Amino acid sequence: MSRACAAAGRGSACRRDGAVPVVALVGAPNVGKSTLFNALTGARGRVGNWPGTTVHVARGTWRPDGGAPVELLDLPGTRSLVPHSPDEALTRSLLLAPDGAERPDLVVVTADAANLAGSLCLIAEVLGTGVPCAVALTMTDVAAARGTTVDAGALAALLGVPVVPVLPRRRRGLAGLGDAVGRALADGGTLPQDLPDVPAYAPDGDDDGEAGIARAEARYAWAHEVLAQVRTRQGAFRPTLSDRADRVLTSGRFGGPLFLAVMWLVFTATTTVAKPLQDGLAALFAGPVAGGAAAALGAVHAPAWLSGLVVDGLIAGVGQLLSFVPLMVVMFVLMAVLEDSGYMARAAFVVDRLMRWLGLPGRAFLPVVVGFGCNVPALSAVRVLGDRRQRMLVGMIIPYVSCSARLTVYVLLASIFFGSAAGTVVFALYVLSVLLVIGVGMLLRRTLFRELRGEALVLELPPYRLPAVRVVGAQTWQRLVAFLRTAGGVVVAAVTAVWLCSAVPLGAAPGTEFGAAPAGHSVLGAASRAVAPAFSPAGFGDWHAAAALGTGFVAKEAVVSTLAQTYGADDAGRPRELGAELRATFDRASGGHPLPAVLAFLVFVLAYTPCMTTIAAQWQEIGPRMTLTATGLQLAVAWLLSVAVFRIGSLWW
Amino acid sequence: MTLHDCAPGVRVRLGRLRLPGPDRLRLSGLGFLPGHEVLVIGRGAAGGLVVALGDARYAVDADTARGIRVTAVVDSHV
Incomplete structure (x- = not known):
């Protein structure tokens, strides 16, 4: 039994007997980790939030040596298991999961051959978790262009784990990595007999202060010892093409x-x-x-x-x-x-x-x-x-x-009310x-x-490339x-709901059919009348405006069309003149201050929820709780601002 | 002397980091450690620097560069 499985309290086939093994890709940003993931899974991975978080993790199926499939995870880019962001913390929490339930069966660390010292520190930390490990050595082409070569065999011997050079952008080395990972999984996970004597991380999470810095120093000292044995360089250091480009492209002048x-x-x-x-x-x-x-x-x-x-x-x-x-x-x-x-x-x-x-x-x-x-x-x-x-x-x-x-609403109302x-x-x-x-x-x-807090900007600059x-x-x-x-269901449901509200007759003449009632005599009209008084302090407490804002919640493009729709046709069946109707509406609703009322309406349109698709996108990126908080805040800001604009504006106009 | 005082092309050896604790830890994790050498590659608009640390390239903002003590290196490799 491997040390990893024993440490995690698993059987010889590691956990989940009969279940698909899980292999996680771990590595720094910009070293080809996600490119490797796409190359291995045939770009058929699915990106989604890790359960209970908004951290994006891609999952896909990979057949390492053409045989049994494994579930491949593309964990967020991280340079260290000492986390500096929640994304990085996820990798640490998975690898150090106390009961081993969420631990991957094997970790493939993507190591940057062109910047091996930092990658070696991460490898040392991963080895320290006891999870079996293999190394995919990426960026060997960039390293070669700089006159640097890394001896993968010597590195594997020193680390005690498989090290396979890969170039995922050119799909090279993938079969070799698959063979190594397949063998490692069949063996129940590869762990070196002698783990590098490197203080990797503080198991209790206390990585702050001098102790954390001392551990970082020890990791780099070990990394440089390894580098001296596996890396060869031709010629002295010279600025690369990227360096010369950066002197210009990031300079104050250009x-x-x-x-x-x-x-x-x-x-x-x-x-x-x-x-x-x-x-x-x-x-x-x-x-x-x-x-x-x-x-x-x-x-x-x-x-x-x-x-x-x-x-x-x-x-x-x-x-x-x-x-x-x-x-x-x-x-x-x-x-x-x-x-x-x-x-x-x-x-x-x-x-x-x-x-x-x-x-x-x-x-x-x-x-x-x-x-x-x-x-x-x-x-x-x-x-x-x-x-x-x-x-x-x-x-x-x-x-x-x-x-x-929103510009379409601004232009229509501003040109009607403010002319030149x-x-x-x-x-x-x-x-x-x-x-x-x-x-x-x-x-x-x-x-x-x-x-x-405003933290220090120390940003790794990957080499420029096509x-x-x-x-x-x-x-x-x-x-x-x-x-x-994510967005599909929300948007289609919202549009259907708005249609339903405008189609169901309410207060219309007896016998009015479903879908045939004028806008004023539908559920939408009734709901707009109920909501309209809330906008009275802002000078546009009118059901036409409220209905437009209601459908504008679904899409801002709908504001103008709803305004036109709510005025409908006159007694002779001709479409009413929208400008005149709007002027009359805002004049009446604002008590004789139409200009500040329109300004207040425009400010409300600017500040409240842009559209249902935005909410769906927010939901995906920042989670439901923050999306609802943000929506509530937008409505509050929009209402307060529009009231302020109308109250102050009506002092002059 | 701090890293911020260095002109492009200058090679220096890092000294102590006079930065807030979390920043110091983060920079240490990236290899900004006493005794390591960096080469200043270029300077940006707001006084930030692009530096080579080992084989990696980092952009460092001006305030952070002011918190990194350095000594000049005459003849060494990066």
């Missing part, structure tokens, strides 16, 4: 302008490139698909309620969800390209000071910039932040970034959006996120599937 240019490209791609595709898909569902379904249902004399449910509920919901797919694909491709090329880390360094001034971590720039296009991919972009609490903080403030869907000053009003709303991001960010840091199509494609696909799985 770093900022290049960053702005890259962000402009990201913003342009997520708006102008993806937008026509998004509009096209939305039009496809609203037009041919909905029309075809309605015609087909009509042909079989389906009842009105069924036709409405399918066309206005399910098809509209699926259409709204799928219309986000082009945006998400563009966003995920850009994220993968920025990460895989090595530029993401440089960009975080360039804007670190500015973001700190805003009270946010350096890497938060990407979600914020993207948020101005659409909040949904922006929320997915919070994954670039390594720390779970930072992801939560940024995930809670992204909805205050004014997305392009409409542009100024829209600009002021964008300024307010930035102020809200900063203000709410500061509020959250002083309340829910007090423990998030992004691999296979890597970018696999990451994009996994992220897209995870998004659709």
Whole structure:
């Protein structure tokens, strides 16, 4: 029996007799761990939150030596089992699980041949946990380009565990790794006879203070002893091409302008490139698909309620969800390209000071910039932040970034009420959006996120390289599937629910059929009338406005169409003139102060929940509790601000 | 002298880290330990530095670089 199994109190076949063995990939960020995972699983892994956490873990099936399958886990990137973030803590807690129930049967540590000292320290820590281990030696091509070679055989002999060179981007060495892992599992796990005498971690979790630093010193001293025996170098150290590029690309003179240019490209791609595709898909569902379904249902004399449910509920919901797919694909491709090329880390360094001034971590720039296009991919972009609490903080403030869907509401109302000053009003709303991001960010840091201190920026810069199509494609696909799985049900259910509310007659003339009542005489109309008084302090306590805000909860694109729908047709059957109706409504609801009332309405539209898909994306990234907290906070901020705007504005107008 | 005072191209040996406890621990874990050598590669907009520590490259912000004591190395390898 292996020492690991004995230590964990397992049988000779390790735990879960007859169950699929679990193999976990552990390694630092940017050393090819996830690329190796995708190469081994054929990119068919599923990304999801680890049970009870919001830490992302990918799982997949792998047949190490072409035989029995194992479950492969891609654990979050970590340089050490001394955790500095909840993501890193998950790896530690799994490897040190007291009852062994969650322990993997084997750990494959991805070790960076181009920066072996740090990887050796992690290997020492993993060996110290007693979990059987193998080493996948990655980045040997980068090391070779620097004139460095690592003797894998000598390293295996020193460590007492299999060491297999792999190049996952080129799918090299995978069979050798599979054979080694298959053999190790068949043996019940490989552990060296003589564990390196390295103080790995404090078993009680007390790694702080001088003792923790002394342990780090001992680990590095051991690592350098190993390095001296396994690594050979040709020639003296010389700056690499990446070093020379960094002297320019991160410098004071060029770093900022290049960053702005890259962000402009990201913003342009997520708006102008993806937008026509998004509009096209939305039009496809609203037009041919909905029309075809309605015609087909009509042909079989389906009842009105069924036709409405399918066309206005399910098809509209699926259409709204799928219309986000082009945006998400563009966003995920850009994220993968920025990460895989090595530029993401440089960009975080360039804007670190500015973001700190805003009270946010350096890497938060990407979600914020993207948020101005659409909040949904922006929320997915919070994954670039390594720390779970930072992801939560940024995930809670992204909805205050004014997305392009809100712009349609701003433009319509501002042009009706403010004429030539409409542009100024829209600009002021964008300024307010930035102020809200900063203000709410500061509020959250002083309340829910007090423990998030401004920590030292020490960021590893991977060498620049051309992004691999296979890597970018696999990451994009996994992220897209995870998004659709989480958001799908929520969005379709919400759209169907809104349709149902507008279709059920309430207070309409006797005999009015389901789905045929005017908006004012439906459940939506009745609910809007009930809610409207809550907006009276803000000057727009009118059911038309309340109904628009209600459907705007599902999608901001619906605000304008609902406003038009609630006014319906006049007695002669002609559509009413929306501008005149809106002016009359706001004039009446505000007691003669329509301009501050419209401003208050616009501020409410800016600050409250952007759309149902945003909530679904938040749910996936920051968990249900924080999503509900964030939604409540947005409603409170939106209401308070709009009341303040109306009260102060009505003193002048 | 601190790391922040060093110009690009200068090679230095690390001394004590005068940083808050958690930062000190984190940097130690990355190999920023007394006696280890770093080469300054470049300097960023807000005074931060890009340095080579062993085979790795790190971006270090200005405040952190001010908390890292260093001594100049005349002739050694990184």
